[in-house]
Amino acid sequence: MTNNSNEVEKLERIMEQLAESVLELSDEAIRAEITEFGVDPREEAERIRLLLREASEQETSRCRRLNERSDLG
Amino acid sequence: MDDTYSELPVGDPTSNAGLLIRDLGLAINNEPKIAERILAQNPQLWEPLERFKGLLDIAKQPQRDKIHTAVDNSIPNLMEIDSTHSGLDDPNQIDCSAGTVVSPPLQTDLPRWPVLSLMVSPTPMNTSNRSALIIEHDRSLSKMFARILKDKGYVVRTAYESEDAVRLYRDCAPFDVVLVDYLMLRRSEFGIAIGILKQDPTQPMIIIAPEYCTEDEVPRPDELLHIPLLFDMSNGRLRKLLQTCQRWATREEVDRAYEALTDTELLKLREFGNGQVYFARGTDRRSGEDLLQEALRSTLEGANGGGSGRRWNKRITFFLHLIGAIRSISGRREGDGALLECDTFKRDADGKATSLLANIAARDMRADQRLIVEEKFNRVLGQFEDDLEAVLILRGWSEGLKKNEILEEGLTDNQYRAAVKRIRIKLLSPTNGKGREKHDQQQ
Numbered sequence: 037m038t039n040n041s042n043e044v045e046k047l048e049r050i051m052e053q054l055a056e057s058v059l060e061l062s063d064e065a066i067r068a069e070i071t072e073f074g075v076d077p078r079e080e081a082e083r084i085r086l087l088l089r090e091a092s093e094q095e096t097s098r099c100r101r102l103n104e105r106s107d108l109g
Numbered sequence: 110m111d112d113t114y115s116e117l118p119v120g121d122p123t124s125n126a127g128l129l130i131r132d133l134g135l136a137i138n139n140e141p142k143i144a145e146r147i148l149a150q151n152p153q154l155w156e157p158l159e160r161f162k163g164l165l166d167i168a169k170q171p172q173r174d175k176i177h178t179a180v181d182n183s184i185p186n187l188m189e190i191d192s193t194h195s196g197l198d199d200p201n202q203i204d205c206s207a208g209t210v211v212s213p214p215l216q217t218d219l220p221r222w223p224v225l226s227l228m229v230s231p232t233p234m235n236t237s238n239r240s241a242l243i244i245e246h247d248r249s250l251s252k253m254f255a256r257i258l259k260d261k262g263y264v265v266r267t268a269y270e271s272e273d274a275v276r277l278y279r280d281c282a283p284f285d286v287v288l289v290d291y292l293m294l295r296r297s298e299f300g301i302a303i304g305i306l307k308q309d310p311t312q313p314m315i316i317i318a319p320e321y322c323t324e325d326e327v328p329r330p331d332e333l334l335h336i337p338l339l340f341d342m343s344n345g346r347l348r349k350l351l352q353t354c355q356r357w358a359t360r361e362e363v364d365r366a367y368e369a370l371t372d373t374e375l376l377k378l379r380e381f382g383n384g385q386v387y388f389a390r391g392t393d394r395r396s397g398e399d400l401l402q403e404a405l406r407s408t409l410e411g412a413n414g415g416g417s418g419r420r421w422n423k424r425i426t427f428f429l430h431l432i433g434a435i436r437s438i439s440g441r442r443e444g445d446g447a448l449l450e451c452d453t454f455k456r457d458a459d460g461k462a463t464s465l466l467a468n469i470a471a472r473d474m475r476a477d478q479r480l481i482v483e484e485k486f487n488r489v490l491g492q493f494e495d496d497l498e499a500v501l502i503l504r505g506w507s508e509g510l511k512k513n514e515i516l517e518e519g520l521t522d523n524q525y526r527a528a529v530k531r532i533r534i535k536l537l538s539p540t541n542g543k544g545r546e547k548h549d550q551q552q
Binding site: 043044046047049050051052053054055056057058059061063065066067069070072073074075077078080081082084085087088090091092094095096098099 | 364367368370371372373375376377378379380381382383384385386387398401402403405406409410413432436479482483485486489503506507508509529530532533534536537538539
């Protein structure tokens with residue numbers, strides 16, 4: 037371990053490949069892996085969808101606040 | 110003053126440097142001793158002066174086959190313009206604001222137009238280039254448009270004949286934009302454009318029609334009435350048209366798109382995000398879910414017209430858009446936690462996002478952080494000390510090797526895939542990888 041900045045790059049490359057490898061999975065394979073984590077893939081997907089809806093609502097609220105502020109201004 | 114000199118393209122003639130070189134060029138003929146003295150005191154002026162003289166010599170030739178015009182001395186790119194005659198006596202010759210003089214080609218009776226000045230495009234955020242097809246019989250114009258579009262990040266294909274255009278479109282469509290010369294269209298009785306729109310009614314297209322000034326003047330069939338026309342060759346006008354050609358999604362479309370993501374797409378997005386932040390250097394304490402939420406929020410903001418939001422170009426799937434968004438969000442470095450994503454990206458007029466950090470080398474890390482990174486790396490390898498195939502792959506990845514290169518080390522495809530799965534399961538498992546990393550950071 038002579039060069040720490042190299043270690044950083046190495047970690048980043050591993051991370052990138054780790055993430056990319058997920059994209060190469062078939063639908064069945066990703067479901068199987070999620071199941072191996074001990075989680076129901078369908079429930080997990082639904083939970084993620086709810087998180088996205090939450091993000092959407094947050095953005096809607098933010099826009100509304102901005103509009104109200106500009107109306108007041 | 111001799112107009113010949115003032116019209117020569119010496120960088121920016123309106124700048125002090127441009128004026129100095131031009132005056133020096135004049136002085137060499139009229140006041141050689143003064144010029145020599147100035148040059149003796151300022152030897153750095155020799156190079157631009159030689160360039161000026163070279164351009165002057167070219168311009169004075171009665172016939173020329175080719176002019177290489179340096180549009181901007183600060184830009185290494187040269188815009189190559191074929192011309193069959195000297196532009197000096199040509200009434201169509203235009204001195205554009207950037208100081209560039211180019212004669213339009215003789216083969217067509219084109220009106221006066223300023224040549225578009227080239228721009229240095231910022232580094233594109235992602236590597237998925239946009240594509241353009243230029244259908245233009247005039248090679249010099251075709252090259253000019255190609256250069257401009259390439260500088261804007263487009264991969265460009267060109268067709269000089271109608272037959273080539275049809276073949277290229279058939280083989281390579283869809284394009285993000287098709288630029289088509291009006292004269293060629295008219296000659297083909299508009300068959301090229303109509304044919305393209307028959308293949309893909311949504312194909313963005315721009316008709317180059319410098320012979321006209323207003324839309325009403327341009328005779329064209331009903332099928333092409335909605336196609337925007339490029340009359341003047343200003344960069345701004347072209348940029349505006351290119352912008353209108355983009356298929357930016359509206360808020361409603363983004364809402365529909367995320368609701369339409371399948372279960373497996375959602376799972377992949379989350380796991381992709383987890384992979385991106387596994388070592389948590391870039392995005393500190395966030396998880397893949399946090400990244401996914403941020404990617405969507407940013408996209409919705411972009412769709413709402415928020416200047417710092419991320420806009421979804423519908424030429425790619427929403428899934429791929431989110432992948433790109435997650436990737437760029439996770440590219441931030443530790444210590445940037447206070448920054449919002451919008452602080453690290455700028456968007457050009459085309460809507461192309463550019464990471465302000467993209468060209469900055471990895472910043473120096475504090476000694477304690479370095480130790481943490483080193484420890485993490487060793488810990489990851491240590492988790493697989495009994496799995497030689499996984500270690501081989503992790504070491505290969507860390508060295509930037511591709512799958513094929515790692516396979517050359519003696520792994521079969523099946524062994525590779527199985528080992529990658531073991532790596533994923535071990536590192537990304539909620540009971541193992543990301544969650545713990547998150548807590549490690551907080552301690």
